[in-house]
Amino acid sequence: MESKLVFGRISEHIHVQLFLSFLKVGFFMFGGGYAMIPLLERELIEKKKWIDKGELLEIISFSQMTPGTIAINAATHIGNTKGKALGGVVASLGIIVPSLLIITILYYVAGNHFESDIVQKAFTGIRACLVVMICRSVYTLFRSGMRGSISYVFFLLALLALFCGAHPILVIVTGGISGFVIWKWFGHRTKKASI
Amino acid sequence: MIMDLLTLIWVFFKIGLFSFGGGLTMVPLFIIEFEKHGWMTSDRFMDVLSLAQMTPGAIAMNSATYVGNSVAGVTGGVVATGALAAPSVIIMLLMSRFLMKVKEHPIKEAVFGSLKPVTIALIMFAGLQIGENTFFGDTFTNIRWKVIGIALFIAVCQYGLKKINPIFLIVLSAIAGVLVL
Structure with missing residues (x-):
């Protein structure tokens, strides 16, 4: 009875929740990078309500400009806003622990023979699933993140630049600077159109 | 042993510090450093990379x-790590x-206001790239219908069950991949 009470209290603690949430994301994060966005949407926006869609987009664009993987950056930032610096560290640990556990076990168990046929098939299936999930994320983010016709101009220009082979960091930095310049020049008008 | 650990810390800290734009940009840095220290050939590292991509977690x-384990x-x-x-x-x-600190600052609003559509474009582009590699073989005429079938099946599940868990x-x-492909 008493131990149940203690456990209940521990699991309600924000740092424990941060760790567990990101641990869950880490364990099911296949394909790396953008593939984690559907998982983050579900866990952080829909379930825990820690951030909204706009904040998720901010975190992603910020992660691209700072060193390291998107997963760790997102975990650190959200952890920090919810549970100070310790929260940031704990959330990042949650993302790292699955890699450590799974790869260490595979290193000693599978050794050099990890090119199995079944794993390959399962992974191809997962990749098909990732495409579908990313499509849905793009759709929901599109509905919340696009405001005013200038958003569509930015969106199309960025997509065009990427298709022409521009580096993502260059695209983001250019986008941010032009946002600033437009605000500086047409401050009031664009504010009404709320870019 | 201690020297090995210190070298590992130094090399990986350095790579972590200078890799902008996510996991795959680290690959060339990894290869250079591993060959320099004689930890792994680039051929062998490609095997490790495919393992890293097939398992959950950041690549x-x-x-x-x-x-780290092998060293x-x-x-x-x-x-x-x-x-x-x-x-x-x-x-x-x-x-x-x-x-x-700058949460409600107008400059931040302006910068991120334009970054949001740009970021959506980045995510969409990443999705298209994964799709291209998954649904097509070496050429665009080599369409992998079975994989597209799995994607349609997942899309129907996702649409049918609104609050479905991505996990x-x-x-x-x-499971579908193992059974069908």
Whole structure:
């Protein structure tokens, strides 16, 4: 009875929740990078309500400009806003622990023979699933993140630049600077159109 | 042993500090450093990379754990992964504080207002790239219908069950892949 009470209290603690949430994301994060966005949407926006869609987009664009993987950056930032610096560290640990556990076990168990046929098939299936999930994320983010016709101009220009082979960091930095310049020049008008 | 661990920390911290734009940009840095220290040939690292892509977790972290293990055992794996994550955790903690401070500032609103559609474009482009590699073989005429079938099946599941958990979809698609492909 008493131990149940203690456990209940521990699991309600924000740092424990941060760790567990990101641990869950880490364990099911296949394909790396953008593939984690559907998982983050579900866990952080829909379930825990820690951030909204706009904040998720901010975190992603910020992660691209700072060193390291998107997963760790997102975990650190959200952890920090919810549970100070310790929260940031704990959330990042949650993302790292699955890699450590799974790869260490595979290193000693599978050794050099990890090119199995079944794993390959399962992974191809997962990749098909990732495409579908990313499509849905793009759709929901599109509905919340696009405001005013200038958003569509930015969106199309960025997509065009990427298709022409521009580096993502260059695209983001250019986008941010032009946002600033437009605000500086047409401050009031664009504010009404709320870019 | 201690020297191996210190070298691991130094190498992975350095890579973590200078890799902008996510996991795959680290690959060339990994190869240069591993060959320099004689830890792994680039051929062997390509095998490790495909393992890292097929297992959950960030690709760069997975590679670091594997290489760390091969250099200095379990401790090496932990140390290498920690050292790779450390720079981004430290930098992001500082940035995060800055972001919270400027939360409602008009300049920040302006910059992120234009960054949002750009970021959506980036995500969409990443999705298209994964789709291209998954649904087509070496050429665009080589269409993999079975894989497209799995994607349609997942899309129907996702549409039919509104509050479906993405984890469930991932497990489902893995099973479908083993059964159908």
